[in-house]
Amino acid sequence: MTSTELISVSMDVGQKLLESGAEIYRVEESISRICRAYGAREVNVYAVPTAIVASMVREGENPMTRVSRIYHRSTNLGRLDQLNTLCREICCAPMEYAEICERLHLIDRHEIYRNWQLCLATGGVGCFFTLLFGGGWQEACCAFFTCLMLWVLTAAAGRIHTNTLFINLVGGFWVALSGLLCLRAGFIEQYDTMIIGSIMFLVPGLPITNAIRDLIAGDVVAGITKFTEALLVAAGIAVGAALPLGIAGLLGR
Incomplete structure (x- = not known):
């Protein structure tokens, strides 16, 4: 996975966590752990309820930084559980970029309650x-x-x-x-x-x-x-x- 893909997918996970009602420390830790699972040496994440800023450095590469603005937030504990499970699976056994994107797409479409x-x-x-x-x-x-x-x-x-x-x-x-x-x-x-x-x-x-x-x-x-x-x-x-x-x-x- 390239650095651009890594910072992009980790920010997507963090944004979805924050939009689902996750605590700030959970969002920051999830982004940091995902980046480190793919070899990032230095990861800095700063999140507030309306925005996320993350930067990372891989050995031999230039620093990567992304900013994500959060416009809408709600409480969805089922979605939080699915995202937390995905984060743990990524940290235990790193996945390909396309596979993570597919999992995120399925989580977005999944409805626990009608x-x-x-x-x-x-x-x-x-x-x-x-x-x-x-x-x-x-x-x-x-x-x-x-x-x-x-x-x-x-x-x-x-x-x-x-x-x-x-x-x-x-x-x-x-x-x-x-x-x-x-x-x-x-x-x-x-x-x-x-x-x-x-x-x-x-x-x-x-x-x-x-x-x-x-x-x-x-x-x-x-x-x-x-x-x-x-x-x-x-x-x-x-x-x-x-x-x-x-x-x-x-x-x-």
């Missing part, structure tokens, strides 16, 4: 969290259907790459509005547990955890960036949910 499964799972999240917070079966059923629509809204917004803050603002607005409408229609007796249970789908629990892990690992810039992003998401949820509740309060309903 859309209808994700939609039903989201409904289950709202339903059972509502029960957990003390709601009744009426509130749980309303939360189930609210979260079904919530998943449709977030999935549609994600397809057109809408701003994360706006997505969560709209999501919070829909959940609170749905709770008020269900109360008005007489389907539920209290809307607070339904709203809290439905909002749990939007709460950025994993991003906050990853931010703390990055801070512990010494990646201060990445940790602060992710933590700030998680706080903005939480603020968007709060503002979105407060709008219909505030309007209802002003109208005395």
Whole structure:
């Protein structure tokens, strides 16, 4: 494998890891290990949530440097597992460039869960969290259907790459509005547990955890960036949910 191919394929793996929600140290270590598996003597990798910079030197060759900009990030643990497995296989038994590209292509095309499964799972999240917070079966059923629509809204917004803050603002607005409408229609007796249970789908629990892990690992810039992003998401949820509740309060309903 040539140096150009090596730096290119290692950056592809790192970019896909970061886009799937991997921690910063995992991205940097994966790129470094892949390069060293093919004889790179000096490897330097610097990653933040929105970019990766990597350079390497092979004996007798000029240094190679690549920069990759990360525009979209999500959480896909199944894809992370496949990419980690590929990295380990490359380090144990180096592959040809074409074989690695083919594996990456298969990982991109692989779908662990179908859309209808994700939609039903989201409904289950709202339903059972509502029960957990003390709601009744009426509130749980309303939360189930609210979260079904919530998943449709977030999935549609994600397809057109809408701003994360706006997505969560709209999501919070829909959940609170749905709770008020269900109360008005007489389907539920209290809307607070339904709203809290439905909002749990939007709460950025994993991003906050990853931010703390990055801070512990010494990646201060990445940790602060992710933590700030998680706080903005939480603020968007709060503002979105407060709008219909505030309007209802002003109208005395």
